[in-house]
Amino acid sequence: MKSAARFTGALARLALWVAGTGLVLMTVFIAAQVVWRYVLNDSLVWTEPASVMIMGWFIFLGAAVGIREGYHLSFDVLLYFVSHRVKMVLYSISDVAVAAFGGGMVWFGWQLAAKTAGNKLPSLGISGAFDFLPIVGGGVLVVIFSAERVMRRAAGLRTARFGEDPVED
Known part of the structure; x- marks a missing residue:
């Protein structure tokens, strides 16, 4: 699990740098x-579409890293009243739902990219699929x-939080 955490940590750092x-x-x-x-x-006719495409990348990469770090949206009121074990179950349900949403992003994003692959962005001269790759x-x-968070929780390890090293378990 530690080597997986190191890999996903490096992947998250790379995503943040990009x-x-x-x-x-x-x-x-x-x-x-x-x-x-x-x-x-x-x-410069290419700056606006290039900027919008780049913006898609930094939004989606940053959001994914935010999920790894535990910063995705949540409604925590109930968590103050339940036991630690129930919290862990609810966190895992949340992470599975987020992973399913990510799967939908991959599936439908790929379909959008495939449908626009034949289009050419006039100001950039590249395929329209590049708009949906982020x-x-x-x-x-x-x-x-999300899978890392569920697996870490199942193994009894801490999940990543901003400022803490999940490998130190």
């Missing part, structure tokens, strides 16, 4: 568009990270 790089890159593209449009009185990639990570 997401952070994408955020910076998107900011540079938008700034360049503003300069070209308002200073040079011209326009959904697929994020969904794969959501499934992996």
Whole structure:
């Protein structure tokens, strides 16, 4: 389990680096568009669609890492009144539901990508499928990270929380 946690930890760090790089890159593209449009009185036609595509990547990658770290949305009121064992069961049910949602992201994102693969994005010159690949990639990570949380809980280990190393168990 520790080697799996190391792998998913490295995968999460990589996803955060890619997401952070994408955020910076998107900011540079938008700034360049503003300069070209308002200073040079011209326009870079590729910056907006490229920025939107990059934004999809950093949103879905960041959301998947948030799931691994235990930051997905939850309704915790009931958890204050139940035993630790019931909490663990409810957490696992939540993680299975999140994994199912991630599976849906992969399935339907792939279908969308396949249906738009023949389209060409005019300003970028690439397939329209690239618009939907962040959904697929994020969904794969959501499934992996949710499965890790369920397996760690089943093994009696802590789940990842921001700031704690899940490998230290």
